Amino acid sequence: MTESAPVDPTSTEGWKKLDSIAADFTPDLRGWFDSDPGRAEQYTFQAADLTVDLSKGLVTEDVLAALLQVAKDTGVAERFQAMLSGEHINVTEDRAVLHTALRRPKATRRARPGGAADGRRPGRRRRRARHARQGLRVRVAGA
Known part of the structure; x- marks a missing residue:
């Protein structure tokens, strides 16, 4: 899945289902907890740490089912994997995303042909961010 435009979520079947739910939706959080003592356990889960x-x-x-359907309809899982692998998915800036490249430890970084898609150097950005964090720590500690 390289260089494909994202799917407009409002055009999906999942979104249509959300629209139909919203038309008759009457939120009653207290009532939901009263009628379902296991609600907290049912809707609580671990994601990494x-x-x-x-x-x-x-x-x-x-x-929840409709939201998951929207995610499936729009290819969220596939686009996430494409992001992690450095594929060209940032259609607004016409390049690969750097989110993961900037956070990846040096030992696990993979070189992409031609380096960063936009010519930027993630290492330099990472150093600048580290210096900014260190400066904030000094200011906070000295305050």
Whole structure:
């Protein structure tokens, strides 16, 4: 999946389902907790080292299913993998994204043909960010 434009989520079947849910949606968080004592456990999960709790959000089984359908319809998982592999997915800036390149430890970086797609050097950006963080720490510690 290289160099393909993202799918407009509002054009998907999942979005149509969200629209139909929204038309009759009456949020009642207290009522949902009262009627479902297992709501917190049902909507809480681990993602890496984070605990994600959707139970206190306006989420129902139907809403969650429709949101997951939108993600599937728009190829979120495929685009995430493309991002991690350095593919050209940033259509607004016409280049590969650098999010992961800037955060990847030096030992695990992979060279791409021709370097960064936009000619920038992630190492230089990483050093500048590190110096900025160090400066903030000094200011905070001295305050």
